[in-house]
Amino acid sequence: MRAHPAGPRHGQIPADHSSILPVDLNDLDPAVWPRGADRSAGVLTLAGNDVRDLAAEYGTPLFAMDEQDFRSRCQDFADAFGSAADVHYAAKAFLSSHIVKWLAQEGLSLDVCSGGELGLALRAGFPAERIGFHGSNKSQAELEAAVDAGIGAIIVDSFDEIERLVEIAGTGSIGAGRPGGARSGTAIRVMIRVTVGVEAHTHEFIATAHEDQKFGFSLAGGDAMEGIRRVVAGPGLELVGLHSHIGSQIFDPSGFEVSAHRLVRLLEQAIVEYPELADTVTTLDLGGGLGIAYTSTDTPPSVDAMAKSLTEIVERECQASGLVVPRIAVEPGRAIVGPGTVTVYRVGTIKDVHLDGGVVRRYVSVDGGMSDNIRTALYDADYTVVLASRSSAAPAARCRVVGKHCESGDIVVRDCYLPADLAIGDLLAVAATGAYCYAMSSNYNRLPRPPLIAVADGTSRQLLRRETDDDLMHLETW
């Protein structure tokens, strides 16, 4: 039973809790926690930083990101996919100027989906030619900014966008004279976003998914081929790749197999009509969506295994069609930034609620909530939470971690077990909050956004400071 179709499952008591009841409540499953997470004398440490010290210095709630975890996952992707592929980090999962610099240092490429993300990336010095620009409704101004900067590729999403780009290519002002600018004599490089009719989520995928959605050019309806024709016909545009994105939190590569198969068939068809495309369409972009472990029951494949599958799939499909194997591009967001960040909260209120059947659910209220993590309310997302400021040998109590917002759907961790001696003032840590938590945060109820700090080698520094009362008031016109 749900109070709201998009809301969390209120009042539902899972029949079997064994899957979320750890053997030892103090355990930190390495599949779920940052690579630099540990316990020292019972206290959670992050890259050698005592979580109590972090809370004292920066306050709570607090996002703490393990810098080495982030960097090492960038390296994992670069190593696994090798030199024949491009790994684009999906900025939408989380972006800050420091992240942009780390990505540049690690040699990754970057995907943006708005002028805001593009602007930050460029201002932080990211090489424009390694940026791809997505989005289903890019404005004229956003497209001009991207063309002006000379970004690597614009992933076009509609016939309207193709028209806008043709117009931009035809005007002389944008980027004129700027070396590398797409108006300085070079064509605007575009990919076609293809809606391949595959929808993937964790273990399941549907090969005949509805194309009834806002993104891309429908393959089945023939729009994708028509998009290719218009790009080819569009003066000043160059088709450099085909793109698809089939979903998120994917554990099973089979969905990519179907999507790669369909993209390759489309490429084959396009080359029959326009043989010159064999030379220019050099990239097959399979999008993002590689899953991570939010709880110990999640078992995503390793990056190596996923890379091997995707590479083999594309090679096989191209060989079957007699095509030269193009470069593969992938766009992981969550899999790079998700696992290395934890949110640290302080417990403020504890309330036992007696449910039917003699079941007691302990509501543990923390000092943040749906403004710093909307994913539980929005997607029924599961998270792992531990008592962080000390260890405990107390028995497990059935708990629900909730926030401080004026909304009953304000749930951070719906079903969990915490030590029965949990007390006001204790610190809780929620794992794997690096992706789409800060990025989707809000000021609901006028709460300031938490700071986001980086931890490395026993030190910490702020990447983003906590919002202040002044920040919250600065849009007021009084």
Ligand code: LLP
């Ligand atoms: N590429 C494209 C074209 C995308 O649309 C996305 C995500 C990605 C890459 C990155 O996907 P990832 O590897 O991070 O799963 N707010 C939701 C996720 C929305 C994803 C939208 N597109 C969440 O919190 O789960």
